[in-house]
Amino acid sequence: MNPDIPPFQPVSARVASSENRVLSVSSLNRMARDLLEDCFPAISVEGEISNLATPGSGHWYLTLKDDGAQIRCAMFRNRNMSVRFRPANGMQVVVRGKLSIYEGRGDYQLILDSMQDAGAGALQRAYDELKAKLSHEGLFDTALKKPLPDHCQHVAVITSPTGAVIRDIISVFRRRYPAMRITVLPVPVQGQESAPAIIQALQIAQRRQQALGIDVVLLARGGGSLEDLQAFNDESVARAIHACSLPVVSAVGHETDITIADFVADLRAPTPSAAAELLSPDQAQLRLSLQNQHNKLLRLMQNLLNQRSQQLDWLRKRLQHPGRRLQEQGQVLTQLDSRLQRAMLRFLEQRRGNLQMLARNLENISPLQTLQRGYSITRTPEGKLISTSSQVKAGDDIISTLANGQIVSTVKEIKA
Secondary structure, three states: OOOOOOOOOHHHHHHHHHHOOOOOOHHHHHHHHHHHHHHHHEEEEEEEEEEEOOOOOOOOEEEOOOOOOEEEEEOOOOOOOOOOOOOOOOOOOEEEEEEEOOOOEEEEEEEEEEEEEEHHHHHHHHHHHHHHHHHHHHOOOOOOOOOOOOOOOOEEEOOOOOOOOOOOOHHHHHHOOOOOOEEEEEEOOOOHHHHHHHHHHHHHHHHHHHHHOOOEEEEEEEOOOOOOOOHHOOOOHHHHHOOOOOOOEEEEOOOOOOOHHHHOEEOOOHHHHHHHHHHHOOHHHHHHHHHHHHHHHHHHHHHHHOOOOHHHHHHHHHHHHHHHHHHHHHHHHHHHHHHHHHHHHHHHHHHHHHHHHHHHHHHHOHHHHHHOOOOOEEEEEOHHHHHHHHHOOOOEEEEOOOOOEEEEOOOOOOOO
C-alpha cells in the first residue's frame, strides 16, 4: 500500500485533512479526480472539435473549444463505435460524459460517453416528437399494415436515379429474379425538394397502378446523418405513405438508421439490397421448385401410364379375333339350332299323340260308328233330322242314311 495515499474517506473529509498534512502529487490528483467525478458525473457540453487524434487503438482524443476556453476530451473505443458520423476538426458537436483528471499528467479532461452533431440535436428532438405524435394517432399500428403480394412482379422504386442504391437494387433483382419489372420514379433523396418529390412519386405510383400493374412501392436511399435523412422523417411524407393504396417497403439508410418512414411503411428493410431480396423470389429456389414439380409430374404420368398399360393388357386378354368370335358364335348357333330341332320334334310328337288321341275319341262318338252297328239316320228331303214321329205325316218322303248308302221311302202309316 502506498503510504502517500490515505485510506478512502468522503471528499469533504479528505479536503479538510489535506490542510494539516503534506500530500503527494498522486494523492492530490486522485483527490481532485474523485472530487470532479463526484460533482460532475454526467454533463453535456457543446463545442468545436480540434486536435482530433484517432490512433490505432481505436480511442479518440480531441480538444473541445469555444471562443473563450477549451477542454481535453477522450472517447474510448467501446463508446465511439456507436457514433453515427465521422468527427472532424472544426465540427460543432454536443458531447455527454463525466469530468475527470488523468492522474499521470494531472490533465483535466472530459471522458465522453456519446457524441452528436450539434445540428442534429434539434432534429432529434423534432424526430422524437413526431414519432410520438404519429404513434399516438395509430399510424404505426401493425393491424393497418398492408400485406405484400405473394408473387410480386412489378416494383416501383422511389429513389435517386443515380448512385449506388438503384444499382444495388437492380443488381439483386437481376441475380435473384430477372423477370421482375422495375419502374424507377426518380426523386432527390435529401434537401428541401426531397419531401414534395417523394409525395408526388407516391401519388404517381397509385395513379399508374392499374395501367402498369404495379404490385408494391420501394422507398429507398443510402445511409447518412439525421440531417441527410430529414426528408424521410417529414410528417407529410409519413402521412402520404400511410395513405398510399399500394404496399410500401421502406429501405432507408443502413441497418442502424431508423426513420419515421420505416415506422409508417408496411414493411421495413434494413438496407435497399435487403429490400430487393425480400421482394424477389430466388430464381435458384424457383428452378428447384420447378424441378421438383417436374419430377412429381413425371412420377404421376409414369404411374398413370403403368395403370393404363395394365388395363390395356387386361382388355387385350379379353379381346378375341373376329374369326374366332364368329366361330364361337357359329358353334352357339349350331347348338341352338340342334336344341330347336329337338324341341320341335318333341313338340310335334306331343301334338301327334294328342291328335291321335282326339281322333280316337272322335271316332268313338262319331255317328258313322253308330251306323256301322246297324243304325240309320233319317232326315227330311230338306235335310232336317227326324228324331220323333210327330215331325212327319203319312205320304211324306224321308231319306234314311245307312252305313253304306241311303234309302228314300214314303211314310205310309205313323204309329205312336
